[in-house]
Structures are given as structure tokens and as C-alpha cells.
Amino acid sequence: MQYLDTGKYHVLFTLLLVFFILFNIRRAKGKKDMFVRRIPGLNAIDDAIGRATEMGRPVLMVPGIGELNAISVQALNIFAQVTKTAAQFGTPIRLCCANAAVFAVAQETIRDVYQAQGQIERYDVDSVRFISERQFAFAAGVSGMIHREQCAATFFLGEFFAESLIFAETANAVGAIQIAGSTQTVQTPFFIAACDYVLIGDEFYAASAFLTREPVLVGSLIGQDWAKFVVVFMIFCGFITNSMERHQVTDMKRVDNDATADVEAFSEMVPVEPWANGKPVLKRRADTWLFRQFNPFITKEQVTVDRPLEPEPEPTTATGGGS
């Protein structure tokens, strides 16, 4: 039996962030008209839908190829706002899903939006479609739909991977106005290169607060900003302490052994010659105070715990037999 203590600060830090978010949600509940800075990609939603309405072509929405998680739910939240406007103008929509769970939630969400707008007769069950769970089969299916239906506006928001550029370039080929945003930082440059408007980083999560101005969502956004200040403060502390400590000469250095199948990772301090080869041996990153706070020292004794075992169970049947 072994335990690996990865430090208490991770949990403490997470709880602090949770406190900031919940405290600000509570604080914001009574307030109205709180300020959220302008996000160009979200301002363009109405223009995009208006264009699709004028051209009589559909609006395409893709919530990425990820599973049903916070990212896809956030994408569906934004799509619900898009659908709300589309329902008012009677603009046809297409929502393509690569995940069956996302598809089920998307179908319910879009139907609820039409119902809430009093336009349930305009709701087309087939407007929300499950295409395929295979990445490139999905890419081929959506690209084909963009070409066939000549979509006038496309929204690619969620978890995208290699297929992001296929979507964006296909939509560009049919002259669609494109609004995109991905939580995958590697894909964001592709969207920036190919799309008209891009939600970068946490703008994706700020979108529903911006669109609805719900106090809960705006409060949560303020909580995130507080958390960012803490992160900046910690980076500053790390910068100061590291700069000071890593110029100090040391005679002991920390060694973290790699975890193997049999032995857990443990740390030990080994002596070093402080002036090896006539040069000072300076503290490394792993020897600094801040590093130790987040990576506590783990000894062999700490990770090995002996405890009694249950007796081996009696074999129930004797099958087969040797020669």
C-alpha cells in the first residue's frame, strides 16, 4: 500500500479559485448592467444571421468533436443564443455533432429554444444531426453539407483538432461568414488564419456572459478575473524567489527518482561539491523554495506502508489435470 502526497497547495489553490467564483456569483446576483468588455466575434453574430436570412441560406453550427463536457456545453449555450435569433427571423439552422451525447443534449436544447421563442412549428427535428464519431468522417460529412447547402454563416465553437482547417477553408470557399473559437490553443492560429472572427482563449467561456448578461455568468467571469490576479501574483513571486535563489551556491541537490512499475517516485538530497571544477554549483529549479512547496519531499518510508493481507481464497473447483 503506497500513497503519493502531491502537496496541499494544489487543493488549497483550487479551493481558493472556487471560492472566488462562488463569492462573485453571489455578489453579482443582486446587480444588473455589469460591464463586460466588447468581444467582436460575438457582436458579429447578429450580422452573420442577418446575412443568412437575406440570402435564404442556413446557418451552420459545429460544437467540436469532443465529448459532452464543459466545453461542448458552453458551445451549445452560445448556439442556443444563435438559434434564438435565427428562430426569430425564421432562418434555417444546421447543428452537426460528432458525439452522440452532445447530439442528444443539442437536440433538446435547440427544441427548447424554439419552444421558448414560441416558434416550435419552425423547429425541424433534422436540423440537429449526428454525423459520425470518426474524426475525418465527420469532417467529410460537415464539409459536404457546407458545399451542398451553401451555408451563409458558420459557427465553429468547441473542441477542434486537425479538422478545424478543413471546416474553415470549406466554409470560406462557399463565401460563408465565419465565427470560430477553440479551447485547443494549437488550433486557434488555424482559425485566426482562415476565419472572419475568432474567440481567443477564455473569450469562449465569457461568451454566454456577454450574450445574456446574466448576473450569475457575469459574476463567475469576475471571479475568473480575480483568479487571474492571483495567478499573476504567484508568477511574480516565482520570478522573485527563483531569481534570488538560483544565484546561490549549494552543497546539496535534490534528486527525484522516476516512478517505475514497482517503486513509487521518491526524492532524496545528495551532497555535491559546492565549487566543482572551480566553478560555483548553483541551485537548480528543483532546489528552490517555491518548487519544494508544490513538490513536497517524498521519502521511501513515506510511500511504503505495510498492512495486513486477507488470506488467499480457497480454490473452489479442481478442473483439468496434468499429464
Added chain:
Amino acid sequence: MKFLTQLAQLPPEYNPFWAKEPGNDALLWIFLTIGVGIVGMLLLTRVPTRARRPIVWTFTFLSGAFYVIYYLWPMPIDRDAREIPQGFVEQGGFFMKDALPRVADIANVLTFLLLCLGIFSLTKIHSARVVKKQKDWFFSVVLLVAMVVMVIVGYWDYILKEFNDPNALLTKAENWGTVNYAYDLLFDGLIQQMDAAMFSMIAFFILSAAFRAFRIRSVEATVMMASAILLMISLMGAVDYQWSELIKGWTGDDPAHMLNNLNLSQISGWVKNYLQIPSIRALEFGVGLGALAMGLRIWLGLERGGVSV
């Protein structure tokens, strides 16, 4: 608490709460579970609309609470199945560790049910297109036939390999039958190749997107183009070598000379390490915080956005 203690003291493979031993009443439990599931689903369809939200929230909260507690509670790692936990903390840890695969099983069952829903939707849309002879209806026929054939051949191949091949003869191609060859043709011969074809198209899309993005229309586009050209040139060995030779001529091969900073590899390294990576990390901090806030709102039922319009 006594119940938890008793359960936690049982090693996972003998723990009757999470795993039934084969050979006893396991089949009865399977049918009982399926029956309870069907009754549960039927009851859920009868629930009034206003009660839907609290029910969904209750399930969401319980599922989320499991993972939150799992994250915060000290967990055993590399544990021997027969070890007996000591004290309440370890009992809880053992219990949750054993429960995790079962919770994941519930998620898998739900995913299967939802996948059936997705396949039903796909079949409905394309069947209607074929019946009404809409534009390009022939492609819908291809899709439906491909789907049915792949499911049949895939499962047939799986059953042959998993249950009818105790000596693992089918791991070698010379022992394959028609079904195994058909599966290989459909999966490795067609699907994988078509995936590769779609993936290779990205190269052309990158070219056309880069052409549009790098046109000098604004200050930002100019900066982007300049840094991209710099990075590309730094990766060209011949150019990098010639440039570094030129620098050597200026510095007299003095490694401490300030002009060494003008080496292409130094400049591109500086751009990557001091401009690109910090920017990406800053974005990832923001995305992480956003995901945390979103997850909290969903877990605690505070989300009042589109999903719950």
C-alpha cells in the same frame, strides 16, 4: 458507516457490492439491472417538464460529487487487492477506488444508449432522403449500406476473434476466413485510407489559409508574417549556416560578443521561448479557469444559459 467499513474491507475482486462472482446468481442480477433500468427510463419519460431540471441537476450533482470527493480524498495507489484498510480515511479511499470502474461503466452504458439515438437519427434522415428520392439520394444509400455492412462484419469478426479462437490462430493472416478478410478490407483497406486522404487535404488548406492570412493588410498581419518568415528561415540549415558564418566574421568568433544574439537560431529561439510559449500559457490559464467556472456552474445547477433556456 459500518456498511462502508464492511465493504471497504473486502478486496475488489471479492467485493460483492461491485462485482458478482461468476457461476452464482450473476445472470439474475444482469436481468434485474436491465429491468430496473427500463422501468427507470419509462418513469423518467412520465416526469412532468418542470420536474426535469431538478432531476437532471440531482444526477449531475451526485456524479460530480463523486469525482470531487475522489480528487480530494487520499487514494491508495498500486494497492494489493488483498490489503485490509486501516482507519476511516483508508476505508473510504479503498471503497472509492473500487467504485471508480463501476462509475465509468455507468458512463459507458449511457454513451451506448446515446450512440443508439445518434444512429437512429442518422438512419431516419437518410432513409427519408432515399424514400423521397431527394437530391443525391444515392449517397444516402451508400451510407446506409456501408453502415449496416460494417456493423455486421465488425461484430462477426470480433466474435470470431474473441470467443471462437482460444489458441489465438486468427492473429496470423494465413488462418483468416472470409469474414476476417472482409473486415480487414473494410477497416484497414477503406476507412483508414479515406481518413488518411482527408487528413492529407489539410496540407492544401494550410497553404490557402496561410496565403490569405499573411497578406499584409494590417500591423498585426505584418508582425505575424515577419515572425513566420524568421522562424521558417531559421529552420533552413543552409541559410542559417551562411548567416552564422557572417556573424562569426563580425564577432571574430568570440562567444561572448553581443552580436552572437543575431544568429537566426538565437532570434527564433527567443521568439518561441519568450513570446510564443508565455502567450500560449497565458491562454491556457484563462481556458483552465473558464473550464473550472463552467464546471462549477453546471455541477451546482447555477447555469441558466442556453442548455436550460
